[in-house]
Amino acid sequence: MPTFIHVFEPRYRLMMRRVLDSDRRFGMLLHNPEQIPQPGLATTPPFFEYGTLLHIVSAQLLPDGRSLIEAVGISLFRVLRHGVRDGYLVGSVERVEDLPLADEEALEIADTTSTTDAGAEEETEVSPFATHSTQDLMALCTAFVRRMRAASAPWMHARTLRVYGECPASPAQFPWWFASVLPLPEADKYALLLTTSVRERLKICAAWVERIERVPEPNRSSSCVVI
Structure with missing residues (x-):
């Protein structure tokens, strides 16, 4: 399914530039505002453990640095480890496949x-x-x-x-x-x-x-x- 994202925060502008310069893939996770513990992670992160891997199909870069992104989901993943790079979250993940x-x-x-x-x-x-x-x-x-x-x-x-x-x-x-x-x-x-x-x-x-x-x-x- 398609996903449309308006990127305006400086940290995510940087992230999207890097994504567009590489394989155009990035992960999306659901925010965890109530800090619900995630079974597979040692600490309680600000996000839920499972997410969607997205591929950017089009990007409109605006003159003021913002961008309008269209992406499609390609697979599910589970977060194994996570950290922060230049203000945005990064991590190691494993792909989750559906049952045969x-x-x-x-x-x-x-x-x-x-x-x-x-x-x-x-x-x-x-x-x-x-x-x-x-x-x-x-x-x-x-x-x-x-x-x-x-x-x-x-x-x-x-x-x-x-x-x-x-x-x-x-x-x-x-x-x-x-x-x-x-x-x-x-x-x-x-x-x-x-x-x-x-x-x-x-x-x-x-x-x-x-x-x-x-x-x-x-x-x-x-x-x-x-x-």
């Missing part, structure tokens, strides 16, 4: 054929969508998109679709598109980065749909305040 198709299929089979053990001593929290097939999860989400478009939801405006494109038919691409157009808090969207399973991401999207549809109908298509 065979593993996804095995996960779906395990989910959809599992039954509840009535004699279990401890209850575990199970997603209400756990036994849905991946195809059904995708159908649930795309049907919601069609309903919201028919209802003229502001986040389905033609301008938004010109930027992010039409609703993708690919289950692998859909969660990223949905998170890009749906006006959710960024902290909610971060959940997509914490799994390497397309199926699990679709469950997250289905849960968003369920939460929105619990809201009285006149308010459903407004904005992120509904959830």
Whole structure:
């Protein structure tokens, strides 16, 4: 999905110049203002542990030193170590790959054929969508998109679709598109980065749909305040 960035702080102007002079790649991380501990890092950083690797596809350099950047996401990563260089964060990361198709299929089979053990001593929290097939999860989400478009939801405006494109038919691409157009808090969207399973991401999207549809109908298509 495309990302648009207005770069104006001097430290990030310098960073972007260096990125443009190299491989045009940089990482984006979600701010961690509440200093929530990150399991894989020894210290509590001002950012969350998982992020997105971006590639700059176009850059407009303005006369006053600012720049307008368009970038696209190419992979996920996890921060291993971090530091500061000339005022901006740098670090060592490892790329995070999605599960191979065979593993996804095995996960779906395990989910959809599992039954509840009535004699279990401890209850575990199970997603209400756990036994849905991946195809059904995708159908649930795309049907919601069609309903919201028919209802003229502001986040389905033609301008938004010109930027992010039409609703993708690919289950692998859909969660990223949905998170890009749906006006959710960024902290909610971060959940997509914490799994390497397309199926699990679709469950997250289905849960968003369920939460929105619990809201009285006149308010459903407004904005992120509904959830």
